[in-house]
Amino acid sequence: MFGFNTRALHLGYEAFALIFKFLHVKTTKLLTFIAALWLLPTVAQSQCDLITVNGSTQMPDGVCAPVTFGMEAHFEFLVPVDTSLVEILYRWNDAANTETLVSGNWNAAGDSVWAMATHVYPPDDECSKTAEAIVVYDGELCVSSGYQSQVFATWGTDEENSGELLIDPVTYYVCEGVDVIDFTFADNSTFNCNVNIEADRPNRLDRWVQFFYNSYNQAGDRIPDVTVRDSSGTVHSMTDGSGNYITDLYGPVVRHPYPADGPTETSYEITAPAGGVAGDIFEITLRNWNVCNPYDNTPNDGHPPADIINGDNPPIETTARIEVIAPTPVTVPALFEYCTGDNIVLSATAGAAEIRWYKDATLDTLLYTGSDYYPEQPPFFLDRDVPGSYTFYVTTFQGICESAPTQVDLEVYQAPEPALAGNDQTICHDTITLYANNPSAGSGFWTTTSTANILSPADSATQVINLEFGPNLFTWTITNGPCNTSDDVIIYSDRQPDAADAGSDQFLCDMNPALLAATPPNYMGNGIWNVVFGSGSFSDSTLPAALYSGAALDTNILIWRVSSRYGACPVTSDTVLIASDRNPGVALAGADTLLCETNTLGLSGNVPLNNGTGIWRAHGASGTFADSALAVTTFSGFNYGQTKISWNLTSRLEICPVSSDTLFIQRDQNPGIANAGMDKAFCLVTQDTLQGNLP
Structure with a gap:
């Protein structure tokens, strides 16, 4: 079943009204209208189907980019529509995918619309464009019934839109010392939008081509004595013997009329004798015009352009040159020196140039190509373990040129045996004789970092004098060409100190x-x-x-x-x-003593400390000690009166001061028994003589 909506019903009522209003229409058109009316419920869902007529017209302002392109499109509907729901979308299909949306212009009935829009196409890599106009009905793109497109050309100069202005060769190299004889350049350009690029709308219109000789777009010294021979055989001198400018030469502007399907021109013949040096050049310029920058805006009027040299429009140009080259000079040592057993490699540098190694000066036997040559490899097969002398030749090759050979010598020396300087020594002298091994290949030599004097440094056995106090480093080096081996020995030169002195006792x-x-x-x-x-x-x-x-x-x-x-x-x-x-202590003889009649006294001195000794001494008096060396002893036989004795302490080694203490003995005699006489009695006697006995 078909679905309905209110808009469809409205359209249906309008359609029936039209039927009765226009019964005089042709039967076929009426039948078509009735068939469309039958499908109205479906059309309500896709109003694009109501478009029955469409068309468009393009209006570019030219074919050379930038092109301002105008496109007019018109569309007719089967029945009047709501014009507020219809827009025209222009898709320009350029690099930016630019689009333009316009409302359009309607007829009074509301069943026909037309629109106009423009867009500028700049130069790019496409030679044709397709512009599109599409009806947009209530947001829906009518890409079938409401679609129009216009294809048109966008060309440019012959360096745009995939065109390329090119001379073949861009650079013609000639080696130092080689003549340039009748050399020609060719136009090898790719014409803009030509048949090999754009098959549908190719640009096959007129081209104009010209060669200009001895141009100075590129800096640099010029090749001396350059001449150009034109098509009539006339020879034109371009430079003198020093490469200085004499003149330049414009060749003819050659027109290629339709169909101009590719370059055909070659330059005049160019000649220069040998004499230029590396870096000298001779330059030519190719000049080009086409329909987008025509040399002659009216090529068929029989008159040349006002500017014969540059034409009515500026040409596009490109240059090429003849250049004298020489291979980069090789940088290589004249002599390589190696030892037997070494990995032998010969190295050279020459910038970007190719380096070639040869066995002979005539360059008949190429050994290797590259900067680092290993002669052990085939085809030379050098034996690294065998000493010997060899000669090689090296050249550089660049472009088309190879340099003269440079001789390179290789010397392989016998590697010496390990050096043996002897064992380290410590001596109590400032002279010594060093002994090292004798070399079987090469020679030996003694060196030192000290101030010692090596009397025969080239002898394996040599005397050394004036050794520094302390370590003296000596090196025995055996050398054979670049090959060497060395060994160190350290001699410690000692000195006798003065005789030992322990000091006084x-x-x-x-x-x-x-x-x-x-x-x-x-x-x-x-x-x-x-x-x-x-x-x-x-x-x-x-x-x-x-x-x-x-x-x-x-x-x-x-x-x-x-x-x-x-x-x-x-x-x-x-x-x-x-x-x-050690101190024996302080002597203590005891207390002074008073004796009556007794002539014997027990003494009690203090005992000496630290293994010291003591002795009793009587000072100017009689008397004897039972044992004068004992602290506790007796003293007897001394006289009445005062007797002086002392107790004396002496240290064990008699080093410490003697300590002495004095004891005084006072001995008295007994006076006898007192006798006062007989008792007496007196009467009235007041005085009497007493008669006591004498002591």
Whole structure:
């Protein structure tokens, strides 16, 4: 079933009204109209089907880009339509995909519309374009019934739209020392939009071509003595013997009328004798016109353009040249030196030029092409393990030119055996004889970094004097050509320090630690303390002024040994006596004593400390000690009166001060028994004589 909508019903009523209004129409047209009416429900869904007539007209302003292109399109509908729903879309199909949407112009009945739009096409790589006009009905593109297109040409000069102006060759190279004889250039251009590019609408209209000789578009020195022979045989001198400009020459402007289907022109013959140097050039210019920049705007009026040289429009141009070249000079050492066993490679550079290696100066035997040549490879097969001398020849090739050969020599030397400088040594002298191995190939030589004097540096056995104190580095190098081997030996030259001096003997009382005073060793020698007899320890046994602690309470013998910096010289030594004594204490003889008649006194002195000794002494008095060395002893036989004795303490080694204490003894005689006489009685006697006994 067909679907209906209100717009379709409205159209149906209008259609029936038209039937009765126009019954005089032809039967065929009426039948067509009735058939369309029958399909109205479907047309409501696709109003594009109501378009029954369409057409378009193109109006370009020319064929040479930029082209301003106008397109008029018209469309007729079977019945009047709502004109507000119809637009015309122009698709220009250019590189930017530009589109133009217009409303159009309607007739009074509303069943016919026409529109006009323009667009500018710039030069590009296409020779023809297709413009399209499409009815847009209520947003729907009527791409079938409402479609029109116009195809037209867009040409350009012969360097646009896939055209290319080209001379063949662009550069003609000639080697230094070679003549240029009757050389010609050819026009090898691709004409714009010609048949080989655009088959439908090719640009086969007139072309004009001209060669211009000795142009100066390209900078550079000119080839000397260049001549050009024209078609009549006349020879024109272009440059003098120094390459200076003499004149230039315009060839004829040759017209190629329709169909101009490709280039045909060649230049005049150009000649130059050998004499140019690399970089010299001779330039020609190809000039071209076509329908888009015609040489003559009215080519068929029988009159030339006002500007005979450049025509009515500027030509397009391109250049070509003859150039003198020489291969880039080769940079290569005259001599390569290698050792047997080496990877042998001969290297040369020549910029962008090709490098060729030959076996002979006549260049008959090509060995290799490239910058790095390995002669061990075929066809030469050099043996790297065999010494020998060889000669090669190298050239450079560039373009069409090959340089003269350069001789290259190769010397393969026998690699020397490993150098042996001998073993490192430490000596107590400033002279020595060095011994190295004798070379079987090449020669040897001694060198040193010290100030020592090598008496015979080229001899494997040589005396060396004035060795520096300390390490002396000597190198024995065996050289054969570029080949060398070396070995180092270090000679440590030692110096004898002065004889050891341990300092003066020391006698010490209650001193711990003791400060030693040995003489420091010179020549960076080393000293060390040791205990030979006694005991004790050192704060640092390597210091001459070490602190000596814990000495035995006795005589101690210390030794100071001095050795050289590197231990190569004799060791000297010296001893020092350290007598370490201790205070015996303070002598205490006891309290002074008073005696009556008794001539014997028990003494009790204090016992000496630290193994000291004590002794009792009587000072200017009689009396004897039972044992004067005992602290507790008896003293007897002393006289009446005062007696002075002392208790004296002495240290073990008698180094410390003697301590003494004095004891006084007072001995008195007994006076006897007192006798006062007989008792007496007196009467009235007031005085009497007493008669006591004498003491």
